Amino acid sequence: MSDPLPVFEDLRAEGEELDALVRELAPEQWALPTPAEGWSVAHQIAHLAWTDRAALLALTDAQGFAAELEKAFKAPDTFVDEGAARGAALPPAELLADWRAGRVRLQRALGEAAPGVKFPWFGPPMSAASVATGRLMETWAHGQDVADALGVRRAPTDRLKNVVHIGVRARDFAFQANGLTPPTEPFRIELTAPSGQLWTYGPEDAPQRVTGTAHDFCLLATQRVHRGEVALRAEGPDADHWLDIVQAFAGPPGKGRRPAAEAPRAAEAARATAVSAERPGADG
Structure with a gap:
């Protein structure tokens, strides 16, 4: 992927498609269980919002991301679930607004990232295009869990x-x-x-x-x-x-x-x- 722009647009479109799936949900639907054991629809969106924030830190604040990475190293078996649980505890409207705002900020940072620069991550450092590809993969995969919980065929x-x-x-x-x-x-x-x-x-x-x-x-x-x-x-x-x-x-x-x-x-x-x-x- 020598030209990162298509994947940036693909990421935006993938987020919009999932947004359309959850924006009209009733509060009780956010609590529906998904195929991921222990995770509700709210957990799925909260996880995406949490990971988008981490990606934004990696792109814009290396020191802040290093602090987040240290937290992950200290609790490797629980930090993902804990991040999802914190977001899932929010009122659905607040969680949805938080995820939307984070997507906009991340999209802007991806567009402003210098080509060829590698950014830190939980695995090997990645280019902005690779960050976007990873975020799209997660958005699609967790969106599949949401769709399954709602009985929707995408x-x-x-x-x-x-x-x-x-x-x-x-x-x-x-x-x-x-x-x-x-x-x-x-x-x-x-x-x-x-x-x-x-x-x-x-x-x-x-x-x-x-x-x-x-x-x-x-x-x-x-x-x-x-x-x-x-x-x-x-x-x-x-x-x-x-x-x-x-x-x-x-x-x-x-x-x-x-x-x-x-x-x-x-x-x-x-x-x-x-x-x-x-x-x-x-x-x-």
């Missing part, structure tokens, strides 16, 4: 190419995160975009291959579905194993998602908890 767009980009580039990281040695040979990846275009990566004659739709790949790489629920095809043992562990996010491997057949039972239990409590549990 139409995929070619903005997913940004998510595919991360998932493909992170192939070796996914193996390393699981304590495995990455394969030495490249894979051929062929994914059909929502527009019908074919997005390809790797040499055409590579024996290890992954084919399918970009939407399925993104759902799996962000761990929003169980592998058995997507129609991705792997040829070769390493490519097949990769689809078991693929991740388009930094940090340790996630727990993944239950098969859809198990999800309704878990969701029903979570809804019962939400009804009996003032606010859903904050750990998730």
Whole structure:
């Protein structure tokens, strides 16, 4: 992505699409449980607002971001959940306004960032374009959780190419995160975009291959579905194993998602908890 401007616009559009999904929600709908265990719709938006603030610090205040990074190092297993819980405790209108204002500030900072400069992050330093790509991936993935909680089916767009980009580039990281040695040979990846275009990566004659739709790949790489629920095809043992562990996010491997057949039972239990409590549990 030599020209960062398209991804900046894609990030703005992704945020607007999710905004349209939540802006008219009744207060009780913000408390609905999402597929992420312990997280309500409010937790999902609060997490995005919190991470947008962190990204803004990384772009504009290195010292302030260093302080945030130190907090994360001191509580690596809880700082994400705690950030989401603080935001989720706000009245929905206040949370929505906070997320919106943060998106505007981050968009401005991305546009003003000097090309080629690397900014600190929780993982390796990133360019402004990479920051935007990561924020888009998270906005889309957490937006999927919100859509699932609301029973809404979203139409995929070619903005997913940004998510595919991360998932493909992170192939070796996914193996390393699981304590495995990455394969030495490249894979051929062929994914059909929502527009019908074919997005390809790797040499055409590579024996290890992954084919399918970009939407399925993104759902799996962000761990929003169980592998058995997507129609991705792997040829070769390493490519097949990769689809078991693929991740388009930094940090340790996630727990993944239950098969859809198990999800309704878990969701029903979570809804019962939400009804009996003032606010859903904050750990998730």
